[in-house]
Amino acid sequence: QVQLVESGGGLVQAGGSLRLSCAASGRTFSSYAMYWFRQPPGKEREFVASISWAGGTTYYADSVKGRFTISRNNAENTVYLQMNTLKPEDTAAYYCAADRSLRTLVQLTTTPPQYWGKGTQVTVSS
DSSP, X not given: OOOEEEEOOEEEETTOOEEXXXXXXXXXXXXXXXXXXXXXTTSOXXXXXEEOTTSOOEEEOTTTTTTEEEEEEGGGTEEEEEEOSOXXXXXXXXXXXXXXXXXXXXXXXXXXXXXXXXXXXXXXXX
16 A cells, blocks of 8 residues: 655745655555646646656646656655646645556546545645
8 A cells, every 4th residue: 555645735926836745655656657636626636747657658737738747756755746837727736646557548537546645735826
């Protein structure tokens, strides 16, 4: 089992940057593909980004492509989400997730990742 704890959220002005971190427990972090999702107020949860086990493959939602970067440090059991040029519509609770499989966006609609953190709030003011 994997336990995930997110940090780094907060309040930032539009155009600013934040870096989210997700610390994972366990000795098998490198066996898991990692994901970031977000849930804006009053809306459904949505995919943000994912990264493969060794970090060689990444996927992004169109809405964040070119602004957000997902990365991981397997030696430190941590995955990051660097968020630049933030917009008010990026305001959401951000969740880290883990699964042994790296799923496509289509697959994620029916099979979400197995393990989830409790989330960290990001608020972008205009």
